[in-house]
Every structure is written in C-alpha cells, then in structure tokens.
Amino acid sequence: MQKNKKRVSLFGYGITTKALTKKFPYAVFYDDKCTKPFKDENGFKVKPSNEFNPLCSDLEIPSPGIPPSNLLIKKAENLQSEYDIFADTSPLKIWISGTNGKTTTTQMMQHLLCENGSEAGGNIGTPLADLNPNTKIWILETSSFTIHYTNIAKPNIYVLLPINPDHLSWHGDMDKYVKSKLKPILDMKDAEIAIIPHAYKDIDTKAHVITYANEQELASRFNIDSSLVKFEGVFLIDALLAMAVDKILFDKVNYEKINSFVLDPHRQEEIKDSKNRLWVNDTKATNIDATIAAANRYKNSNLHLILGGDDKGVDLENLFIFLKNKKIKIYNIGSNKDKLSNLAKKYKIEFIKCLNLADAIKYIDKNLLSNEVALLSPAASSLDEFSSYVQRGDEFKKAVSKL
Numbered sequence: 001m002q003k004n005k006k007r008v009s010l011f012g013y014g015i016t017t018k019a020l021t022k023k024f025p026y027a028v029f030y031d032d033k034c035t036k037p038f039k040d041e042n043g044f045k046v047k048p049s050n051e052f053n054p055l056c057s058d059l060e061i062p063s064p065g066i067p068p069s070n071l072l073i074k075k076a077e078n079l080q081s082e083y084d085i086f087a088d089t090s091p092l093k094i095w096i097s098g099t100n101g102k103t104t105t106t107q108m109m110q111h112l113l114c115e116n117g118s119e120a121g122g123n124i125g126t127p128l129a130d131l132n133p134n135t136k137i138w139i140l141e142t143s144s145f146t147i148h149y150t151n152i153a154k155p156n157i158y159v160l161l162p163i164n165p166d167h168l169s170w171h172g173d174m175d176k177y178v179k180s181k182l183k184p185i186l187d188m189k190d191a192e193i194a195i196i197p198h199a200y201k202d203i204d205t206k207a208h209v210i211t212y213a214n215e216q217e218l219a220s221r222f223n224i225d226s227s228l229v230k231f232e233g234v235f236l237i238d239a240l241l242a243m244a245v246d247k248i249l250f251d252k253v254n255y256e257k258i259n260s261f262v263l264d265p266h267r268q269e270e271i272k273d274s275k276n277r278l279w280v281n282d283t284k285a286t287n288i289d290a291t292i293a294a295a296n297r298y299k300n301s302n303l304h305l306i307l308g309g310d311d312k313g314v315d316l317e318n319l320f321i322f323l324k325n326k327k328i329k330i331y332n333i334g335s336n337k338d339k340l341s342n343l344a345k346k347y348k349i350e351f352i353k354c355l356n357l358a359d360a361i362k363y364i365d366k367n368l369l370s371n372e373v374a375l376l377s378p379a380a381s382s383l384d385e386f387s388s389y390v391q392r393g394d395e396f397k398k399a400v401s402k403l
Contacts, residue, residue, distance in 0.1 A: 012063030098161025
C-alpha cells in the first residue's frame with residue numbers, strides 16, 4: 001500500500017486534524033458531535049464516532065483535547081500524536097510547557113529568535129502541519145494533552161514552567177498531570193537540554209538539566225540582569241526563559257529586543273473606566289495558580305475579584321486559604337458559583353453570588369472606590385458560559401467601557 005493511501009483516522013473535526021489532511025489526503029474524520037456522515041467542503045468524509053472500526057484503520061491521530069476516557073481513544077490500536085507524525089522533520093524543536101505562561105513564553109521566544117529562522121506553533125494556534133518543515137527552529141507551545149499522546153517525538157530543548165493543579169478531570173489526578181509534563185524529559189539525549197523547576201531536579205534523564213527555583217536563580221544561571229528587563233510579576237519568568245534559550249543557542253542577551261515585546265490582551269490587562277477606576281482583565285487565568293499570581297500583584301489594594309466557571313475538577317481550597325484575611329470581596333459566577341460561595345462562607349470571605357459576568361460587573365460598579373481594583377481572574381475555564389476565555393474577556397472589557 002502506498003504511503004499516502006494509508007488508512008488514517010482523525011479523531012475530532014478541529015484545527016489540528018484538519019491541517020493534517022495536507023499530509024494524509026485520504027484521511028477520515030470521526031467526531032463526537034457528528035450525528036450523520038457527511039463530506040465537508042474539501043471532500044473529506046466526516047463520520048460519527050461510533051462508526052470508527054479499528055480493523056479499518058492503520059493510524060489514528062487525536063485532537064489533543066480528546067480525553068483518554070473517550071471511546072475513540074479506547075478503541076484505537078495505532079494511536080500517534082500530531083507531534084509523533086512530525087518527529088522526523090529537520091527543525092530543531094523547542095517545546096514549552098507548564099501550567100501558566102506557555103503562550104507568552106512561546107511568543108516571547110519567537111520574538112527573540114525569528115531573525116534566526118524560527119517559527120512558532122503547537123498549542124499557540126498553528127498546527128505542526130502548517131509549519132515549514134524546512135525552517136531552522138520550531139518553537140512549540142506544548143500542552144499536557146499533546147504530551148500524553150506523544151510517544152515518539154521529543155524536544156531538543158524542553159522549557160518547563162512551574163506545574164500547578166489544572167486539567168485534573170482530564171488527566172484523572174495531579175500525579176498523572178505532573179507525569180505528563182515530565183514525560184518528554186525521560187527520553188531526551190545527552191546533547192539535549194531541559195530547563196525545569198528545581199522541584200524536579202532528580203528526574204532520571206540523559207539530558208543536560210538546568211533547574212531554577214525562582215526568577216532570581218534563573219537570571220543568575222544565564223547571567224541575565226533582570227533589572228534591565230521591563231516585565232514584572234508572572235511575565236518576568238516568561239521573559240527570562242525566552243532569553244535563556246536565546247543565550248543557549250546564540251550566546252546573546254538582547255534586552256532591547258525582549259523589552260520591545262508587546263503582551264497579548266487578556267492576561268492582567270489593565271483598563272480604566274470613565275471614572276478612572278482600575279479594572280483588570282485576567283480572563284486567561286483559568287486555574288488557581290494564575291489567579292493567586294494576579295491577586296498577589298494587586299495585594300496592596302482592596303480587591304473586587306470575579307471568580308468562577310468550569311474549574312475542571314480542581315480542589316479550590318488552596319485558593320481560599322490564600323485569599324483569607326486579604327482585603328477582598330468575591331463575586332461568584334459560572335457553573336461552580338455555589339461551590340465558590342460555600343468556600344467563601346467557610347473561610348469567612350465576603351462574597352456575592354451573581355447571575356453572570358454582567359451582573360458581577362454591575363455589583364462591582366456600585367462598590368468600587370477610586371483607589372481599589374476590580375479583577376476578573378476566574379480560576380476556571382470559560383466554556384460553561386462562553387465560547388472561549390477571549391469572549392469572556394471581551395465581554396468584560398465591553399461592559400467596563402460603558403460604565
């Protein structure tokens with residue numbers, strides 16, 4: 001059988017799998033949302049998941065978000081990830097993972113390395129099938145979902161941000177989540193480099209491991225003067241990791257270049273209303289650690305904090321332990337607002353259970369003083385009420401602009 005006639009099954013009808021049709025023009029899609037077989041505008045067959053037959057498939061490639069519990073995954077006998085498919089391509093591959101900051105670190109690294117022939121992709125939005133296989137460097141934002149399904153591909157440089165509870169309903173528990181994040185390091189070779197938090201210093205690998213406990217230690221290891229880097233708080237470690245890879249590959253530290261990077265919206269994005277009061281759009285804070293980091297940044301102000309959404313099965317107790325005795329009032333929204341309200345009662349934190357985001361903004365508008373901060377940092381996914389965290393953030397900003 002010719003290589004391009006391999007019977008390929010693509011699980012999920014999304015961005016990643018659609019891009020793979022360039023490599024596998026005879027592939028068939030299987031999707032849980034499909035109820036009746038059809039051909040899309042490009043002539044590709046899309047079938048309901050229950051029609052997948054492993055005996056009629058030589059290769060199965062899943063959309064990263066499909067969990068291991070899905071029946072398609074359980075039935076698959078030739079499962080490979082998107083990364084495995086491109087394991088033999090020539091670019092030097094940098095994978096960036098961790099709980100928070102993957103996107104910003106990837107963007108900053110691309111900003112620094114683009115003049116050296118790099119392209120950025122992966123979870124950041126560009127599938128590997130849409131990247132140039134002949135370019136020099138691939139910088140890939142790499143999710144724990146992708147890593148879970150990857151068994152062939154590995155990075156030449158692995159950059160790992162701190163790991164904190166997230167996606168536990170997908171992985172099953174925290175140990176499995178951490179195991180997925182550390183998995184790439186296990187098969188790396190002598191000449192390859194892993195930059196990882198100090199907590200995982202004893203990992204069994206042949207790779208050259210560089211550990212860091214905090215921003216100061218990371219800057220010191222690479223002879224970077226962090227006082228010359230304009231970014232603060234959660235963004236500083238993102239910048240330092242990007243600069244560290246630039247130093248490893250090209251032995252340079254470019255302060256002017258990194259300081260010219262412009263942050264994306266939706267992550268601690270500050271806006272002012274018509275009364276000059278500060279509102280912060282941190283809708284991308286979809287887990288506890290991100291929300292704690294945001295609250296910590298504004299710890300010297302009275303906070304009006306909007307929490308809530310789909311918390312993905314994470315225990316939120318540690319968030320409320322952190323918030324206890326802070327100058328804070330919580331406005332609970334989303335599918336877990338009852339859970340949040342019960343925790344607020346337990347830890348004696350003032351709260352209001354709101355109908356939705358718009359309702360929370362109305363309450364805050366009535367209460368917010370000029371020297372206080374209104375913060376949308378939900379510690380939860382947006383998909384219970386919004387199409388994405390971007391839509392949640394855009395609605396927040398739109399409402400504030402009308403105050």
